[in-house]
Amino acid sequence: MLRKSLLMIIVCLFLCSCAQQTTLPAGTGLQTAGAGMTAPGADELDGALLYQAHCASCHAPLEKSGKKQRTASRIHSAIRHFSGMRYLEFLTIRQLQAIAEVLDQP
Secondary structure, eight states: OHHHHHHHHHHHHHHHHHTSOOOOOTTSSOOOOOTTOOOSOTTOOOHHHHHHHHTHHHHOOGGGOTTTTOOHHHHHHHHHHOGGGGGGTTSOHHHHHHHHHHHTOO
16 A cells, blocks of 8 residues: 555656746747646747647657657647646647647658
């Protein structure tokens, strides 16, 4: 029982650390978004920058990502179903498609 409790605590801490906000250098056109904030400008559809800003801290840099070939639908589903990713609900479908497109590149 103690092992299960310890494991649950470790998993919770991991998920909380993944939910930390990521900031990019000034001039990237992206802003860190949190609860109540809107998504980056509708013109900001650079999948690589979006991945770096919102995914890389938990899923490794794009070049080493274990999430290659994920579709926008699958990313959207993960955001809706994994509590550690719910802070990303502000991302638009077009932005998720841009992320999926860079994940689909070799």
